[in-house]
Amino acid sequence: MKNLNGGITMDKSKMTEMFFGPNHPGVPGNYGINYYYEGDTVVSAEPNAGHLHRGFEKLMEEREWIKNTALVCRICVMEPDINEMVYAMGYEAIGEIEVPKRAQYIRSIILEMARIQAHIFSIGGNCGAIGLYTAMHWGVLARDYILDLFEEITGGRVYHIYIRPGGVRHDIETSTFQKLLDLLDDLEKNRMPEFQKLIFENPTAQKRWKNTAVLNQDDALRLGVTGPALRATGLDHDVRRLMPYGAYDEVDFEIPTGEKADAWTRMKLKRDEIFQSIKIIRQLIRNIPDGPVSVNLGNALKYRIPEGEAYVKVESARGEYGYYMVSDGGLKPYRVHVRGTSTPLGLYGVEALLPGTRIEDVPVWAHSLGICPPEFDR
Amino acid sequence: MRSENELITLINDKLNPLEVNILREQNMSVKLKKDELVSGLNYLKARGYSHLATISCVDWIEENEFELVYHLFSYEDKINISVKTRIDRDKSKFVTIKNLWAVAQYYERDIHDFFGIEFEGNDDMEELILENWNDIPPMRKDFKTRDYVNEKFEWRDYDGQK
Numbered sequence: 001m002k003n004l005n006g007g008i009t010m011d012k013s014k015m016t017e018m019f020f021g022p023n024h025p026g027v028p029g030n031y032g033i034n035y036y037y038e039g040d041t042v043v044s045a046e047p048n049a050g051h052l053h054r055g056f057e058k059l060m061e062e063r064e065w066i067k068n069t070a071l072v073c074r075i076c077v078m079e080p081d082i083n084e085m086v087y088a089m090g091y092e093a094i095g096e097i098e099v100p101k102r103a104q105y106i107r108s109i110i111l112e113m114a115r116i117q118a119h120i121f122s123i124g125g126n127c128g129a130i131g132l133y134t135a136m137h138w139g140v141l142a143r144d145y146i147l148d149l150f151e152e153i154t155g156g157r158v159y160h161i162y163i164r165p166g167g168v169r170h171d172i173e174t175s176t177f178q179k180l181l182d183l184l185d186d187l188e189k190n191r192m193p194e195f196q197k198l199i200f201e202n203p204t205a206q207k208r209w210k211n212t213a214v215l216n217q218d219d220a221l222r223l224g225v226t227g228p229a230l231r232a233t234g235l236d237h238d239v240r241r242l243m244p245y246g247a248y249d250e251v252d253f254e255i256p257t258g259e260k261a262d263a264w265t266r267m268k269l270k271r272d273e274i275f276q277s278i279k280i281i282r283q284l285i286r287n288i289p290d291g292p293v294s295v296n297l298g299n300a301l302k303y304r305i306p307e308g309e310a311y312v313k314v315e316s317a318r319g320e321y322g323y324y325m326v327s328d329g330g331l332k333p334y335r336v337h338v339r340g341t342s343t344p345l346g347l348y349g350v351e352a353l354l355p356g357t358r359i360e361d362v363p364v365w366a367h368s369l370g371i372c373p374p375e376f377d378r
Numbered sequence: 379m380r381s382e383n384e385l386i387t388l389i390n391d392k393l394n395p396l397e398v399n400i401l402r403e404q405n406m407s408v409k410l411k412k413d414e415l416v417s418g419l420n421y422l423k424a425r426g427y428s429h430l431a432t433i434s435c436v437d438w439i440e441e442n443e444f445e446l447v448y449h450l451f452s453y454e455d456k457i458n459i460s461v462k463t464r465i466d467r468d469k470s471k472f473v474t475i476k477n478l479w480a481v482a483q484y485y486e487r488d489i490h491d492f493f494g495i496e497f498e499g500n501d502d503m504e505e506l507i508l509e510n511w512n513d514i515p516p517m518r519k520d521f522k523t524r525d526y527v528n529e530k531f532e533w534r535d536y537d538g539q540k
Contacts, residue, residue, distance in 0.1 A: 050507040057492075058517060093402055223481045224430050235453075242456050243404050310401065311449050311460050313431070324434040324447060324460075337434040339449070347484035347506075376488075377507055 014038050018359075022051045026129060026363030031373030033350055033366070037359055045354040047347050052377040060336045065091060065165065065303040068333065073159045075338060076375045078121065081114040082316040084163040089245060089312040090325035090336075091165035095305035101247075102291045103167035108246040109284050110153075110162060111314070112277040113180070116187070117146040118317035119270040119277075122370065126267060127199060129363035130208040135199050142191050145183055152176055165303065167294025177285050184278045192274065200271065209264035212357075213365040216261055219353060223344040227319020228273070229369050232258040232265040239315035251283045263368035270317075304331060316341050318370035340375020347376060380455045382406060388425075393418045407460040412472070415463045419448060419478055426452040427459060433485040435493045439519040442467045444495060448475075465495070474500035492517035 021032030032048035056075055060068050072087045073080035085107060092099060124139015147157045153172055154160035162169050199205050215225065217233035230237055236255040240248040256272035258265035297303055307329045313322035322339035340346075345353075349369070357365050380388070382400050389398055389408055395418075397409040410418045431449040438445055441464075448461040465472050474497040476483040486497040487506045494515035496503065505511065514521050 050505075050509055053507050055516070055523075058521075058523060062523065093405075221428065222479070224479075237453055242453070243458075308401075309407070309460070311405065311431070311447075311458055313458075320431065322431055322449070324432075324449065326436055335434075335436045337432070339432040343432065343485075344481045348481040352480065 010038070010043060015043060019048075020362060022048065026366070028125070028366055028371050029373040031346070031371070031377065033354065033362065035354065035362075040358050040360075042355050042357050042359065042362065045350050047350040049347065049373060049377045052373055054378065056378045057336055057338065060333055062332065064301055064331050065305075065333065066300045068336075069164045070161050073161060075378050076340065076372050077158065078118050078372060079114065079316045079318075079321065079341075079375075080159050081110050081163060082314055082321050084161065085111060085246070086312055086314050086321055086323045087325075087336075088163050088165045089314070090310050090323045091303075091305060093310035093312055094308040094325060094327050095165075097166055097295060097297070099167055100292045100295065101289045102171075103293045104247045105284050105288045106168050106172055106293060107163055108248060108251075109172075109180075109281055110160070110168075111246065112281050112284075113146055113150065115317045116274050116277045117143045119274050120146075122317065122367070123195065123199065123267060123270055126209075126263070126364070126367045127205065129367045130204065132199065132202065132204060135195070135202075135205075138195070138198065142187070142195075145186075149176070149180055149183060152179070164294070166297045167292070169294075171293045177288075180281065181285060184281060188275070188278055192271070195271070200268070205267075206264065208361075208364060209262065209267060209368070211260075211262050211264075212361050213263045213368050214261050215353065215369065220261075223349055223352070225319065225344055225349070225369075227316070227341060227370065228266050228269045229319065229345070231255065232269055233261040234259055239313055239320055243313070245312075245314055247284060248280075250287070251280050253280050263364050266368050302331065304329065313339075318342060318372070321375075338375065338378050340372065340378065342369070342371045343376040345369050346371045346373060380457075382457060385455070385457065385459075392421060401460075404456060405458045405460075407462060409462050412463045412465055415446075415448075415461065416473060416475060416478070419450070419461060419475060422450055422459065422461070423478055426454045429453065430479045430482060431458075433482060433489060435489045435495065435517070437467070437493065437517065437519045438464070439467070444470060444493060446472065446489075446495075470495045471498060472496070473498045476500055491515065494518070 015036040015038050017036050019034055021027035022030050030051040033045055034048050035042045035045035072083040075083050120139050121143045124136045127135035151157050154162040220230045220233055234257055236257050238255045253276045256269050258269055305327050309326045311324045313320050319341040321341050324337040326335040328334040386398050395408050395410055399407045427450040429451040434447040436445040443464045445464050450459045483500050486500050489495050490503050491506050491508050492515055
């Protein structure tokens with residue numbers, strides 16, 4: 001068959017400019033990609049960020065240490081607990097505060113619950129990007145059951161403000177642990193097989209995801225991409241292993257890796273990681289020690305840590321999430337810099353890697369690589 | 379795989395640092411002179427520190443300096459190194475590292491937006507996040523948010539209530 005695309009000529013008269021976003025169902029958030037296409041193929045692209053800037057970093061410098069715990073979770077809707085955790089870790093690293101064992105276990109349980117809900121939502125969102133709306137709605141539903149449990153534990157559904165410097169806000173009841181275990185059983189025995197049939201055995205999903213949005217290993221390492229996008233290239237890099245935090249050095253889990261580095265592999269990795277998270281939570285609940293869940297740091301509005309700095313990072317559902325925090329010994333942070341997971345891909349990656357993608361695959365590219373604009377447009 | 383102490387010896391030998399510290403386990407900071415920073419980063423990159431997490435900027439207004447912090451990580455050594463250098467606040471100019479890490483050009487643009495630092499060699503310094511900004515760069519410590527708001531916007535009375 002004759003190739004109707006006819007190859008890319010880079011002839012300006014054949015190119016058309018397209019504004020993809022900032023308000024578009026295929027874009028993950030208030031963020032745009034301005035690209036030129038020729039035929040069906042993107043030939044050059046640049047990110048159009050700045051529609052979501054809320055000035056978090058400046059705001060943090062004006063608020064006391066404890067007040068920021070209620071702020072940081074708002075940076076990225078999908079990763080509220082990750083932000084709370086990394087902020088608390090930064091504070092504890094500068095102040096050299098030892099967190100009780102039980103608090104570390106509870107934190108890890110919360111983070112793994114957050115990972116499961118983020119992965120389910122992400123798989124659902126990716127299905128939305130290729131038109132499988134049933135799967136998208138099922139994803140939202142399955143996530144909601146986890147949010148219900150978050151509500152029971154913390155009082156909030158999406159933003160929990162639960163992990164704070166020195167530990168967690170309060171203990172979890174034993175009955176809640178039982179509910180969580182029941183939920184995980186349900187997820188493992190009922191929901192995930194349903195997703196398997198609906199999404200992973202679906203011909204549309206296979207056709208649209210296989211060999212689409214390929215990110216090879218060299219590019220991933222060159223850009224500093226982490227998380228499932230890097231693991232899909234065959235490397236088992238995971239911050240939970242490389243620099244263990246929380247209680248991750250006391251649990252046994254595997255890091256799924258892939259070979260092909262396309263959207264399909266990344267989706268399969270996310271599915272496999274959900275099973276690993278279930279395994280981790282079960283171990284944590286089984287072995288959770290007794291004891292206090294936080295250390296007393298004195299008057300909450302008078303928190304003070306010595307001068308110092310720390311770059312701390314955790315493994316979010318999409319990769320390395322880091323904060324660079326500087327303290328001058330005062331009541332407020334001197335500087336907090338947020339390194340969102342998708343910063344390299346959402347900014348430079350669009351310019352460098354998007355060209356060559358077909359127009360209809362641009363949403364697949366953006367969703368499957370986990371672009372989350374609020375974290376680089378913070 | 380190198381330990382933190384081996385790394386300190388290596389850096390002291392080769393990079394002529396102003397200061398090397400172990401902050402915590404797996405975390406180090408290295409302070410370099412500003413004209414030796416790029417060669418220092420190049421040296422570390424060639425020795426496995428090829429993951430550039432991000433570039434941070436801190437405004438030390440009392441010392442009248444900006445501090446640029448390059449966060450590197452090595453998958454072999456499993457050590458984070460924050461490579462730091464300071465530049466003059468009045469002549470806020472530095473060199474780009476986009477030849478080492480192409481992705482850095484966007485981090486530099488971000489810093490240019492929020493701190494007003496120019497990076498020589500990085501031509502594309504268009505506004506990335508802020509649009510039509512006409513005040514001093516907002517992340518500088520002498521930018522006061524409240525004054526800016528009072529100047530830029532007017533307060534309104536709602537039913538006589540302030």
